[in-house]
Every structure is written in structure tokens, then in C-alpha cells.
Amino acid sequence: MLKAKGTQKYSIMFSLMLGILAVFAVFTLFFGVLLVDHRTKDLIKAADEKLLIAAELTREIFGADYHDRIVDEKSISKKEFADLVARNDELCRRLNLQYLWSVLLVGDRIVFTSATHSDVRNPQSHVASFFEPHQDPDAFAGAIHALLKPSFSSFKNEWGEGRMVLVARKDVHGRTYIFGASVQLREFNSLILRSVLTTAGIALAIFGVACLLVLLWVRSLTAPIALLTLAAQRIAEGDLDGPMPSASTREILALSDSFNEMRKRLKETLGRVVESERHLRTVILASPIALWEIDRDATLLLAEGRAFAQLGLKLGDGVGQSLFELHNDNAEVLASISRGLAGKEFSDECYLRGRYWINHYVPIRDPKGEVSGLVGVSVDISERKSAEIALKKTTEQYALLFGTMQQGVVFQEQEGPISSMNPAAVGILGFSPAEFLGKTSENLETVTRKENGEPFPGAEHPSMVALKTGKVVRDVVMQVYNPRVKEYRWINVTAVPLFLEQAKVPHQVFTVFSDITARVLMEQELRIAQETSEQAYRAKSQFLDIAAHELRTPVTAMSLLLQLAQKQFDQGRAVEAPILLQLSRQMDRLACLVVDLLDVSRLERGSVTLRREPTDLIALVSESLNTFALLAPTRPIAFVKPAQPLKIELDPVRISQVLSNLLENAIRYTKENVAIEVSLETNEERIRVSVKDHGAGISEKEQAELFKPMFRGVSDEVVRSSGLGLGLFVCREVMRLHGGTIGVSSRMGQGSIFYFELPRKGHG
């Protein structure tokens, strides 16, 4: 029998029977009551008739004048009254009545005038005496009122239902007297019982027939249901292939069809479930996991998954054994199992039998909510773990490298923001990490310059270029301003874009840079030194060319003159005087050159000493000018001088040499007949001698080089002139030795003024 929440379910048959039974019970009761009522009425009617007859009969027997002669309690003797009672008892017995009596209203009293024994069959039982007042006078009110009409009433006493009749009349004295009879309806109960039994018997017969009919009908109705039930049971038992029974009624047929549909659907679903279960099982078996289940005593119920092989177990090994025993050597695992069995759902990692595992513990609870077992999934993460360890090692090495390397390293994300950098980067660039992070090369507050000093645009920064192009940008040299040390640092930058897997766009750029400031500065110094030395070498080489040329010329002349002299001598002639004169001149020239060279050499070595003596500078200048006037009579020289002599300590030979040099230059670089002006000015401290010419002038660039050794101007006029170009250098050195200075002011095309200044107080 099926059970459902609190209510009992009954079979159709049982319900029907119950219904029919209820209906019949109601009907039976109804008809029974009707029957009893009908019979009771009949019975009362019959009793009433009998009672009235008995009452009338008693009055007839007593005689109509019986009450007329009653005056008081002595009107009837005891003997007569006993006879009356006996006669009444006899009548009662014959008529099967209870009592027969009469009463008379005397004044306000009602007194017995006749009676019967309380048990008419027992003469010893109680009987009322003559003229005994009735104990319940109210019982006669209805009858007195009705007068002559019989008054019927029902009563109930210890023996059951009863019926009573009272008939009131007037005697000759005008007093009311009443005859009464009562009957105890003893057969009532048996009558009702008989009626009920009859009714029940009929009802039972009808119920039996009805039940039979219903049984037959219900059977025809429930048979297909039963078949369907059987079919459903088969389905429940897993037989999804059996056919559904056919049905007699449309409803059942619909139900059967529905069942069939349900069966098909169930079959399909079950097929899918089986398929997916098989699939799931394949997955579990093939997965590198261990799926296990234990009951509350930690007994292994299930152990599946390929990972068990890692433990050296075959599938199903250990099932039935307690995990506490299987892993009794691993406190960590035991603690986790206990924790899971305590109802905690959690995951942990453990090291078991040489492998690393990650375990998920899920407690199973029974309907009461108590832990009934534990399901676990364990995944072998040994490979991942070893990779992690290797990674950790690599990361540590990397961090060490990153932290200690001298090169600055900066990582920037896809759009350029800086995500990390090493201490070297902070040191080189002079920014704190907080000032770096999140900034890009474009908005970083650094000042960068290119090698040539031009600003370096942020978008052209190697890291930004590498991000944009996805290509490595190598060895870009730039200067970056370091606010800490407040100077520019030179860095060599290489930016390497980093790609994730097959990505075409870099996700990061790795920029490494070295501080090459020291190297660059050294290179710069080296370059300057090299340039200086190359310049010196070129100058020396140029000087050698010039010197060779200058020396070759007199040598050539002398050689030719000697060859000529030789020829004349060979021809037996005297050597001509002009030849000898020329020879002498060329020799002087050669000697002069050699002296110049020696001078320079000694000045450079610092081995020249002055021979100072008190000298009148005006006289000295005048003397030199006179000599020049003799040598170059076509050159007018003007001399502006103070009136007073100027006597100071100096080396007259060297000062003459300086003046001669300046005059020679003036003459050499100006055309004939153009005046040269010499002036001598003085103040408290210094004396200044100037030589002004009206030549081509000297460019500013050349002015700076003028006093260096072996310089010769590059202008046409200079090239055409001969000389070693040592003059001005010698002049400068001589002035330096005197504690004076030498200088030039000149503009192209407007001539030059060369001057030297001497201190009035002797040097040193």
C-alpha cells in the first residue's frame, strides 16, 4: 500500500465499498427510524383505545353513581375497597395494563377512590388506600380542564415508556371525579429491535448485491490499471522495453499512452545518463586525479582515477581498509581526514609517497545533518610543484641579479607605464620608485638629450619604439638629467619587447641601460687630446714642410752658385764677385733660419734667460725703426712717442727682436708705399707699443691661433710669403718672460694693430 504524508491511501475497491456502506447505513437508519415511528404510533393508538375502554369499563363496573355516594373516607369500607382493588387487579392482568384507578377532587385535595397494586400480579405489593391524597395533584390539571374528553399522555419511568388516559366527569354533588388507566409499554424495545433487525437484514441483502455489482464493475475498471501498475513496476525495476497494456476506456488508454511516452522518454534519458556516466567514468579513470570516498570510520569505499597509479596502487586497492591505517605514517594526511570527518569542507596540499598532492575534502551528511562520510578529490601536482620550485629558484636568482646588477633595468607595460625597475635604474636616473611607477617614457619628468645635445622626444625613446614596432632597439646613447647629482648622465639603452606566446603585439618591454658617463667623458677627453695631438702633429708636419722649403731655398741657391763657381773655376776663370756675394747672403739667411729654430726650441723647453739692463725704450724703438728705414727705404714708418725718455729694465736684444718681428710682419703683409704707424703710450703701470698696418686684416679665428708656434695664416698673402711662422710665437714667449703681454686687434679688410705691453716696474 502506498503511503503519503499522514494520510492513508485506499484501493478503489475499498473506497467504493466504504462509500456504499455509508450510503446503506444512512438509508437503513432512516428507514429504521421511519418504521419505528410508524409502529410506535400504531402501538400508542392501540394502547390508548385499550386504556379508554378499560377506564370506561371500570366506571361501568363501579356504577355511574359510585362517586355520588362517597362523602368521606368512611363511605367505602376496607373490605369493599379491597374487593375493588382485587377486581381492578384482575382487569389489569386480563387487559395487560399497569394500573387502574380513580380519584375524586375534594376541596383542594385529590384523593384515591380506587386503585390497583403496584404489581398487579403480586397482591403483597403496595397499594394506595381509600381516600389517600394523590402526591402529584398537578398531573390531573389537563384532564380536569378537558372534562368528559379523554386526556392521553405519555410517561417514562424506571420500567420504560408508558401511556396513561384520564377521563374526568362530574358527580351529582358537582364534584369532579376522574378514572385513569395506564399501561407500561413493555414490548416497545423489542418492537424497535425487531424493526431495526428487519431493516438491517433487508439493507444487508441489498448491500451484498450492490457490493457484488460494484466489485464486478470495479474489477473491469481496475484491471487495466493493475496492468499499468505492473508495467510501471517493470519500468521501476528497469525493464524499459516491455510493451504497455492496451486499455478498455479512453481515459485509461490516454494514461497508457502517457505511460508509454514516459517510458520512451525515460529510456532515452536513462540512455543518456548511462552514456554520461560511462563518459564521466572514463574521464575519472583517465584523469590524473584520485577520486575517493570514505565512511565515517574512514573506511575507503571508493578509489578511482588514474592518480592512484602514481601511488603505486591498482584501482580499487585499499577499498574496505581504513585510511587511518593506510596513511598511518603521515600525520599531516591523518589530520586532514579527521578535519574533513569533523564536517569541514576545505582544500589542502600534502606530500604523500614521493608526490605532491592538492586535496579537496567534501563531507557527506545524512538527512539528520550528521557527517556520514567524506568525498575527496586528490590531484597530483608534483610536476607543477617542481616547476614552482624551479620557478622560485629562477625568480630568486633573477631577483638577485635584478637587485645587484650595475645596469639599470626597467619594465614597461603595453601602453608604456613603468611597472618595475631595479635599484641601479633608480641610482642612474636619480628618481625614486614612486616617481617612476605608472609613468611612461613620455610623461616621466626626466630631461633627456640626444648625443648631440638636442632634446630626446619621449615617443622616440627606445622602449616606446620597441613597444610600437615590436623590434629590439639596441645601443641608443642618450643623456639623462639626474636630479639627485644635478648633472647629466650618459646612458646606453637597449630595449627588448616581450611577447606572450604567439602574440604579435608585445605586452611588455624590457629596457636595460648602462651608465656610460665615465666612458663618454673619458672618450671626450681622449678625443680632445687626440685632436690636440693631431693638430700638434699636423702643425709640426706643416712646420717641417715649411722648414724644409725654407731651408731648401738657400741651399738650392748656394748649390747652384757653387756649381757655377766650379764651372768658372774649371774654365780657368776667376770666380765672379756677385756669385760670392750671393753665396754669403744665402748663408746668412740659412743662419737666420737656424737661429730661429733654435730660439723656438729653447723657448719651448724654457731654457731662454733674459739679459735685463736699464734701457730707454723710446731710444730702442727709434733705433729699430732707423734700421728698417735703411733696409726698406720705400716703406714710410711714422712714430708717435712721448717726449720724455722711458727707462725700464728689459732685455734690449729680445725687445728689438719682438719689434722687428712685428715690423717685418707689417711690411710683409702690406703693399709698398703704404704707411706703417708705430706708437708708444704709457700710463702709471704699463707701457704699450703698437704697430699698425693697413693690410688685409686677420679673421678672429686666425687671431686666436696667431701666437701659437708654427702658425702661418692661410690667406693668399700669407701663403705667398716665406718664413717659418715662428715670429709671433717667439714674441709671445719673450713678452711672457718680461711679465708683459702681446696682442692683436684686427678686422678683415681694415688692417691690424699688433701691440705689446710691458710693466713699468721691472718684472720679478
Added chain:
Amino acid sequence: MTPSGKKTILIVEDDEGIGATLKIFLETEAYEVVLANNGLVALELLCTCEFPSLILLDMKMPIMNGWEFAAAFRAKYGKQVPMVVMTAAADAEQRAREVEAVDWLEKPFRFAELLQKIKKILDSSSLPAGEGSSP
């Protein structure tokens, strides 16, 4: 060529000693010699003197140097007069090429050498001297 049949040689040399000595020597070898102490003087002299069959040219001179003279001369008179460069520089050959000279002499040199070169050039020259654009 002079009426006496002598060939004329123009010497452009700023150094007096060298120029005078060469003049004396070549005159003894029966050449007519014209001496100029720079390029400009030489160009001026060419207007009045006998047109030379050969030019002995120094390179480094004031006022107008050898290169300028050579260029001016070639522009005015063409290429028919052979030139011999006399130079104290180490790259005499290079300088000779620069002014399209037929030969060169490195200072100092010997007369014999000079004479040999002059004779060789003048003997091989088929051009009659003084012909052409002489004014």
C-alpha cells in the same frame, strides 16, 4: 726664337739667388733667359720680351704663385709651351701634374740635370718657338 737663333727660357722664381744663378748659367749654355720674381711680373714681361720656348716655374711665390701663373698663362696662350716645375716640396711630381708640366726638378738640383731635361724637351718639341698667339 731670337734673331740670333737662341731659344728663350722664362724663369719664374722668387728667390733672387736661385733666379740669378740659373740665369747666368743658362746664358753660358747659349739660351736667352727672361727672369721674373713672381707670376704677375712674368705675365707682364711676356708682353714685351721674346716669347719663351720653355718655362721654368717655382711654385711658392708671393703676389702670384706658380699655380695661378700656370692657369693664367694657359688661359691666355694655350698649352704649347712646355713647363718644368722647380720645387722644394716633397711631392714635386704631384705639383707638376697639377699645372700640367712636362717635367719637374726637386730642389736642390744639379745644373747637369736641368740642362739634360731642357735639351730633351726642346729637341723633341716640333713646335717652332714664338709661333701662334704672340702679340
